[in-house]
Amino acid sequence: MVGFAGWSMPVQYKDSHIMSHMHTREHCSLFDVSHMLQTKILGKDRVKFMESLVVGDIAELKENQGTLTLFTNENGGIIDDLIVTKTSDGYLYVVSNAGCSEKDFAHMQSKLKEFKTAGHDVDLEPVDNALIALQGPSMMKVLQNGVSGDLTKLPFMTSALMTVYGVPGCRVTRCGYTGEDGVEISIPVKHAVHIAESLLKDSEVKLAGLGSRDSLRLEAGLCLYGNDIDETSSPVEASLLWTIGKRRRETADFPGASTIIRQIKEKTQRKRVGLISTGPPVRQHIPILNTEGRVIGEVTSGCPSPCLKQNIAMGYVETAYSKVGTPVQVEVRKKIAEAFVTKMPFVPTHYYVLK
16 A cells, blocks of 8 residues: 555555556456546536636537546646546536645636636535546446446446446446546445445456556556646647647637647647667656767656566657657666657557447
């Protein structure tokens, strides 16, 4: 167990990190992610309120559809990444990072006060629920018998209220942090253990901790806030330009828009890329060099890939070196190892989409 954002979290359970990682890829794993901040945004001006804080096109979402988006500051830096779902129940359902929970809630409350003063109808309501993630290719087969809804009609990044193992009012969202098919289930706290134990009765399901969660998300090319993105990195630098909707680019009315739109037009000095390297595994803060030995960037996340049996990493390099296939070097314990820029995700993702 380790301390994480004020919570005591398991790095791993009985199985090793590698076994847990591969079980998720081949079967399915249960992650306790109750440390994440869950919030409801209510009121008729809720979409306008949310769009005053994030880069995403929330108005464009269909009912019960969600999107990954970003809180940005006035300099275009990323305050946090979050998922916003436009529910059919009269509110936006927001899930953001545990490590930023106090900062995020204070940020939303500050904007809320501003909106209310201007006469807008909007409110915030913290959701004091447990949150579990069931991730892996057998998720649907395992979960379907325990839920009231038809999971074949719940594609990636959509959400529905369902009865789960007899517990009504659970929000099931088709998303996750592994690159596999999966759901996150928001559950009234008093029923969380019952639902977790019901899932674990199936031999397909095993508990998984922070260790495998990190290597799974890295193989999937997903950012970890505080490592790969923070308030010094912009969506353009972080290769997250796809989070900015076309309409939002045109209206340019999100925090930091002037900087971000300029970066889109003029390009940035650095860019987040994927790397595959030889030699020892690379970790955060390791220098990235060009083939002449000049430092051109820094690793932000890295680990040996259990699936690829290669060292993988992501980091920022000068834009001139960001093209896929570009040879670079990494310096590990004062020794130079060869590496090259590669596409992300490192392994194929298996999100469930309707044909």
